[in-house]
Amino acid sequence: MKTNLYEYLAGNxxxxxxxxxxxxxxxxKSVIAYFxxxxxxxxRNRVFDPIDxxxxxxxxxxxxxxxPHLIIYNPVLTLDGTxxxxxxxxxxxxxxxxxxxxxxxxxFEAALATRTFEDDKPNWTPRxxxxxxxxxxxxxxxxxxxxxxxxxxxxxxxxxxxxxxxxEGHFISTYKCNGNPIPSFEGEPLRxxxxxxxxxxxxxxxWEALNEDNKVSLFVRAVDLSNGSYEDVIMNKYQAVEG
Numbered sequence: 545m546k547t548n549l550y551e552y553l554a555g556n557x558x559x560x561x562x563x564x565x566x567x568x569x570x571x572x573k574s575v576i577a578y579f580x581x582x583x584x585x586x587x588r589n590r591v592f593d594p595i596d597x598x599x600x601x602x603x604x605x606x607x608x609x610x611x612p613h614l615i616i617y618n619p620v621l622t623l624d625g626t627x628x629x630x631x632x633x634x635x636x637x638x639x640x641x642x643x644x645x646x647x648x649x650x651x652f653e654a655a656l657a658t659r660t661f662e663d664d665k666p667n668w669t670p671r672x673x674x675x676x677x678x679x680x681x682x683x684x685x686x687x688x689x690x691x692x693x694x695x696x697x698x699x700x701x702x703x704x705x706x707x708x709x710x711x712e713g714h715f716i717s718t719y720k721c722n723g724n725p726i727p728s729f730e731g732e733p734l735r736x737x738x739x740x741x742x743x744x745x746x747x748x749x750x751w752e753a754l755n756e757d758n759k760v761s762l763f764v765r766a767v768d769l770s771n772g773s774y775e776d777v778i779m780n781k782y783q784a785v786e787g
Contacts (some may be wrong), residue, residue, distance in 0.1 A: 548711055550735040553753040557692055558583065558722035559729075561631040564767055565674050565683045565705075566713015568741040568766070574681045575713070575738060576674070576765040577750055578629050581758040586610050591780040592761040597622035598635075599763055604782040614662055614669075620763060624770055627765060630673040631718060634659050638673060652684055660698045661690050666725040670718050673786060678772045682706040685716055689728045713738050720734055741766075747777040 548563065562576045580601070582588035589608050592599045598620035603609040617633040628638050634656065641655035661777050662669040672687035677683065683703050691697035705714060714733035719726045740746035743766035751762050764777040 545735070546737040547734045549715055549734075551748050552715075552734065552736075553724070553750065553755075556721055557755050558719060558726070560669070560718035560726065561672065562715060562717035563629055563631070563672055563674050564715040564736060564738075565629075565676055565685065566736065566738045567681055567708050567710045569711040570739060570741055571710030572769060573654075573670070573741065573748060574676055574678070574767045574769060575740075575743060576620075576627060576629055576676060576682070576767075577630075577746070577762070579750065579754060579762040580619075580631075580760045582760045583758060586600050587615055588760055588782065590615060590760055591782055591784045592619070592763050592778045593784070594776065594778060597779065598627075599776075600763070602784070604780075605785040614664060619681060620765070625678045627676040627678060627767065627774075628673075629676075630669050630671065631669075632662065634671050638675065642675075648710050652686070655700070656686050656688060656700060659688060661688050665695065666693065666763070668695060668728070669726075670728050672716050672718055674716075677766065679769065680706070681708060681767075681769050683708065683714075685714055685733050686714045687716055693725065694727075705731040711738055712736065723736055743775050743777045747779055751779050754786065769771075 563579045591604045593602045599619045618635045621628045638655040668690040673686045686702045715736045716733040743764045747764040762779040767774045
C-alpha cells in the first residue's frame with residue numbers, strides 16, 4: 545500500500561532530513577525531493593543555494609554559524625546522466641566513485657562502503673543517499689546507520705528500484721520521529737504516492753506538510769526522461785544575509 549507522503553510528514557514533527565525519488569503520474573518524468581530540518585539555532589541557520597548541476601547548503605547568516613561540521617555540504621550533484629542526492633558530504637564521495645567508473649567496482653555501493661553514519665553522539669545520525677538514472681528513471685536509495693545506537697556497529701542497506709511504475713516513489717529520512725536521542729529510521733523506504741507532474745506544485749505541497757517550526761529548506765528536481773533535461777525548485781525558510 546502506498547503512503548500519502550503529505551499526511552505522513554504533517555504527522556511527524558521531526559523526521560530530520562528526508563529524500564524521495566519516483567515517477568510522475570504520467571510516467572514522463574522522474575522527481576526527486578530532498579529537505580532539511582533543524583532543532584538547534586545552528587542547524588536552522590541554513591539555506592539551499594544553487595550551484596552548477598545541483599545545490600549546496602550555506603549559512604543564512606555567516607556571523608551566526610558556530611559549527612559547519614555535518615551541516616555544510618553539497619546535497620545534490622549531477623554527473624553525466626545521474627543525479628546524486630544525499631544528506632552529507634558523501635555526495636562528493638559518490639560523485640568521485642562514479643566519475644572513476646572506468647575501474648571495476650567503482651559504483652554507488654562501493655562509494656558508500658567507505659563511509660559510516662555521522663559522528664554526532666548520541667544520535668549517530670544515519671547517512672541517507674540516492675542516485676537517479678536520468679534516462680531510465682531507475683534509482684537506488686541507501687541508508688548507513690548504527691545498530692540501535694551502537695557506535696561500533698554500522699549497518700549498510702541499499703534498495704534498488706530499476707523499473708519504478710508511474711505515480712509512485714520511495715521515501716526515506718534520517719529519523720523515525722523526534723526524541724532524545726533521536727531514533728533512526730527503521731525498515732525499508734516508504735512506498736509513497738506521487739500525484740503531481742508540476743515540480744512547483746509538488747514542492748508547495750511538501751513544504752506545507754513539513755513542520756513549521758523545524759523545516760529549513762526543500763529542493764525538488766523534475767527530470768524529463770525523454771532527454772534528461774531537468775527543472776529545479778528551491779524553497780528556503782530563512783533569508784540569506786549577503787556579506
